[in-house]
Amino acid sequence: MSANNKTNVLSEAFIEDLFITCIEDSYILSMVCEHLEEEHLPDRNTAAVLKAFKDYYREYRRVPNYSIIQQKLAGKNGALRFWKEAYDNGEALATDECLGLLEEYLKRVEFQKTYKKAGEVYNREGLESAQQLLAKHVDWMRTFSLTESTYTDVIDTFTTRHIQNRAKNNSRGTIRAITRFYIDELDNLNQDRDLRGQLSCILAPTGVGKSHAARWIGSQACIDGFNVLHFQLEGSREEVENAYSAALVACNAYSYEKGFIKDKDMDAFTKELESIAGKLYVRSYPKFNQHVSTINIKEAIAEFRxxxxxxxxxxxxxxxDLLNDSSGRKYGDSGERLKRIAVANDLKDIASEEEVWVVTTYQARIENPDWVNDEKNVLTEYSSSEAKGIAQPLTHLITLNQSANERREKTMRIHIAKSRFFPKGDTFKIATDYDHERFFDRQRTANL
Known part of the structure; x- marks a missing residue:
């Protein structure tokens, strides 16, 4: 297709040119793999070709040739016919021209999707929700670019960027800010900053209570009126469901698990739960499943909605530490650090794209009991090999530290190893009550 005819980016001819460019231009291929999704394409044949490109690029990080894509499409007759026609009729585009057309294509397709969805939302939820959806799309259209300049003139764009910030804030005006960790010292340090779009990690050795800490945030946020989605990658579904049930009403976890709670108390707990405005959902994967990736997490969020x-x-x-990243790459033992970084970056993207607060746990492996039992020591990104690398994309790295003596006392030290919102380095002590699924026992903590 000649340059003069490239007026309709939604045409099949443009898709042909785009794919032919992908076997000659590695930068265009990388941008296509990052930004173009199968749902953006007009039919299953073009979607199959895109998947073939992505699968090859994910594994080899270089452009394929015609024959490689042909082999990957074996058995898919419609996709093979399209690929042959594209190879016969398509024409590789210049990099800048292709980026501009791809950007226009994505904006048009996203507009069509949003326009359709806005009508559905209007019929289901009313005008205000539809307006919020359209406002969010307008904000995305204003900021999305594949060809933006490397440099921004801060002075010349001062007023424009403030208007954009105001519009963005107004479009999110009805979205309630998430401001609490539900641990008093951390809440005081956070000073009501919104945690949406942020990634926080709780790092601790086995048995200290990182899962308790995650469930504490989940249960208290639910009681506070937020919708919580918990992904359990180790242990059984029943285990986490029972623990959450006990946490929501502060009952004895063992009694709930064994069914020992009296009927009168159960009636009171049921009534208490009726007053909770938030929702709490659990998605459990098989124990120690090494095949769950950040793609599964993203797909599960969409399925949930x-x-x-x-x-x-x-x-x-x-x-x-049980998650794989979205690349599908097999890292091996020597690449564990690179895998951790890739997973953390994926989760950071999910937090930003979904406008949620992502809280994750990570297991630290400390083999020296004397180091753990010395209460002058705390886990940091420097003292734990597991924390190296993942700290960079994190908003918060919070470590749980507990000596044998503190375990007997049911206390621990929380250390702020990293924070973008408030100073790092603080260490403070809290009391716990795991018998009643209370990670943070406020009354006992006040008396420490």
């Missing part, structure tokens, strides 16, 4: 008509406010993941 579709099935329940509820958008989560907080995503909890227990535990991040």
């Amino acid at each position: 579709k099935n329940y008509g509820v958008k989560p406010d907080i995503i909890l993941i227990d535990s991040m």
Whole structure:
């Protein structure tokens, strides 16, 4: 297709040119793999070709040739016919021209999707919700670019950027800010900053209570009126469901698990739960499943929204060290650090794209009991190999530290190893009550 005819980016001819460019231009291929999704394409044949490109690029990080894509499409007759026609008729585009056309294509397709969805939201939820959806799309259209300048003139754009910030804030005006960790010292330090779009990690050795900490945030946020989606990657579904049930009403976890709670108390707990405005959902994967990736997490969030008509406010993941990243790459033992960084970056993107607070746990492996029992020591990104690398994309790295003596006292030290919102380095002590699924026992903590 000649340059003079490229007026309709929604045409099949443009898709042909785009894919032909992908076998010659590695930068265009990387941008296509990052930004173009199968749902953006007009049919399953073009979507199959895109998947073939992505699968190859994910594994080899270089452009394929015609034959490689042809082999990957074996058995898909419609996709093979399209690919042959594209190869015969398509024409590779210049990099800048292709980026501009791809950007226009994405904006048009996203507009069509949003326009359709806005009508559905209007019929289901009313005018205000539809307006919020359209306002969010307008904000995305204003900021999305594949060809933006490397440099921004801060002075010349001062007023424009403030108007954009105001519009963005107004479009989110009805979205309630998430401001609490539900641990008093951390809440005081946070000073009501909104945690949406942020990624926080709780790092602790086995048995200290990182899962308790995650469930504490989840249960208290639910009681506070937020919608919580918890992904459990280790342990059984029943285990986490029972623990959350006890946490919501502060009953004895063992008694709930064994069914020992008296009927009168159960009636009182049921009535108490009726007053909770938030929702709490658990998605459990098989124990120690090494095949769950951040793609599964993202797909599950979309499935959750579709099935329940509820958008989560907080995503909890227990535990991040059992997640794989979205690249599908096999790192091996020597690449564990690179894998941790890739997973953390994926989760940071999810937090930003979904406008949620993502809280994850991570297991620290400390083999020296003397180091752990010395209460002058705390876990940091420097003293724990597991924390190296993941700290960079995190908003918060919070470590749980407990000596043998503190375990007997049911206390621990919380250390702020990293924070973008408030100073790092603080360490403070809290009391726990795990018998009643209370990670933070406010009364006992006040008396320490």
